Each structure stands twice: as C-alpha cells, then as structure tokens.
Amino acid sequence: MKQIPGMMLKDDFIIRLAAAEEATVLHEADSQIFSDPWSEKSYLGSIESNMETVPVIVIKETGEIAAYAAVSYVLDEANINRIAVMPDYRGNGLGTVLLEWIENNLPEDVTVYNLEVRESNKYAIEMYEKFGYTVLGRRKRFYRNPEEDALLMTKRKV
Numbered sequence: 001m002k003q004i005p006g007m008m009l010k011d012d013f014i015i016r017l018a019a020a021e022e023a024t025v026l027h028e029a030d031s032q033i034f035s036d037p038w039s040e041k042s043y044l045g046s047i048e049s050n051m052e053t054v055p056v057i058v059i060k061e062t063g064e065i066a067a068y069a070a071v072s073y074v075l076d077e078a079n080i081n082r083i084a085v086m087p088d089y090r091g092n093g094l095g096t097v098l099l100e101w102i103e104n105n106l107p108e109d110v111t112v113y114n115l116e117v118r119e120s121n122k123y124a125i126e127m128y129e130k131f132g133y134t135v136l137g138r139r140k141r142f143y144r145n146p147e148e149d150a151l152l153m154t155k156r157k158v
Contacts, residue, residue, distance in 0.1 A: 013066060013094075015101050018047050018054040026054070026068055033084045035145035038070070046070050046081075055101055057094050067094040071102055073110050078102070080115040083124075095127055103131070103157070111157040116150035118143055128153050 018026060023043040030037035046052040051074055057067040066089040070082040080102060085094045103113065116139060117124050133153040142150035 012061070013057050013059050013097075015055055015057050015097065018043070018056045018068065020044060020047050022056070022065070023047060025065060026056075029065065029068065029084065029086060030082070032087070034082075035143065038082065043070070046072070053102075053106065055098060055105070057098060059089075067098050069098045069102060071106065073106055076109050077112045077114065078106055078110045080113060083115075095124070096130075099127065099131055113155045113157075115153050116142060117153060119149050119151050125151065125153075128155075131155065 023040045026043040027038060027040040030043075043054065047054050049072075052070065052072045054068065054070050056065045058064065059066050065086070067085040068082070069080065069084070072079050072081060080099075083095060083098055083102075085092075085098075113133070114136075115128070115133070117128065119125075119138075133155045135151050136154045137152040139150040139152060141147050
C-alpha cells in the first residue's frame with residue numbers, strides 16, 4: 001500500500017487485540033523494525049497475559065497489521081514496551097492512534113505510563129511530548145545495533 005499523506009481515515013482500519021495466532025506475524029514485523037526483535041514466544045506470552053495487552057491496527061481492506069504495541073501493567077503503572085508502525089504506513093498518524101488507544105483502554109487504576117525510546121528517534125519523541133510525556137532519565141547504551149542511549153519518558157495521568 002502506498003503511504004497516504006496525513007491521517008488515515010478511521011473507516012480504513014480497526015483497532016483490536018492481537019490473537020495468539022498472530023504472534024508469528026508480530027515477531028516478523030518486529031524483525032523488520034527493531035534491531036532487538038521480540039521472539040514469537042514473547043509475543044504469545046504478552047497476548048495471553050492478564051497483565052499485558054497487545055493492540056493491533058488492521059487495515060480493513062487487506063487485513064494486514066499496519067501498527068501494533070505491547071504494553072505491560074501492574075497496579076497503577078504501565079510500561080509501553082513496543083509501539084511500532086510498519087514502514088509502508090508511517091506518516092499516517094497510526095502511532096498517535098495507538099498511543100491514544102493505550103491511554104484510553106488500560107484499567108482505570110493505571111495513571112503512570114513509562115517507555116524507553118532511542119534518543120535519535122525524533123518523530124517518536126515528538127509524538128510522546130505532544131501527549132505530555134517528559135524525559136525522566138537516560139539509560140546509557142540501552143540499545144544495540146547500533147549502540148545508543150535510551151531516553152526514559154514518563155507521563156502521569158491527572
């Protein structure tokens with residue numbers, strides 16, 4: 001699919017929770033996007049967990065996963081472990097849609113959101129800042145291939 005400039009229309013996609021049989025697809029997507037992809041087993045564990053959620057954005061016309069996230073939570077705190085948009089769908093606002101979904105669909109008790117982001121990922125940092133996330137700290141040499149620091153960002157719901 002060609003990249004559509006601006007935002008995709010809500011009628012073009014659905015957001016739902018990933019199914020166990022999609023763990024392989026998510027691992028393959030992760031391998032294209034991240035230098036440290038999660039295993040199929042990791043995704044399956046997250047999909048089946050009561051303390052994690054794996055939302056996916058699916059294109060209605062094709063059935064393909066265009067974006068996904070993996071979030072763990074306990075008590076009042078959530079960690080956004082993954083948030084990714086497939087290369088063909090970048091620039092359409094799907095990362096924003098996912099982040100909004102995460103913040104609106106976790107249990108009400110969750111009021112603190114944490115995540116790590118590569119310090120060079122300016123687009124993601126800008127999106128998180130628009131949502132009210134602030135840099136809390138830095139994790140030195142957190143990422144590999146290439147080696148890079150992570151910014152620890154956090155947001156507290158009011």
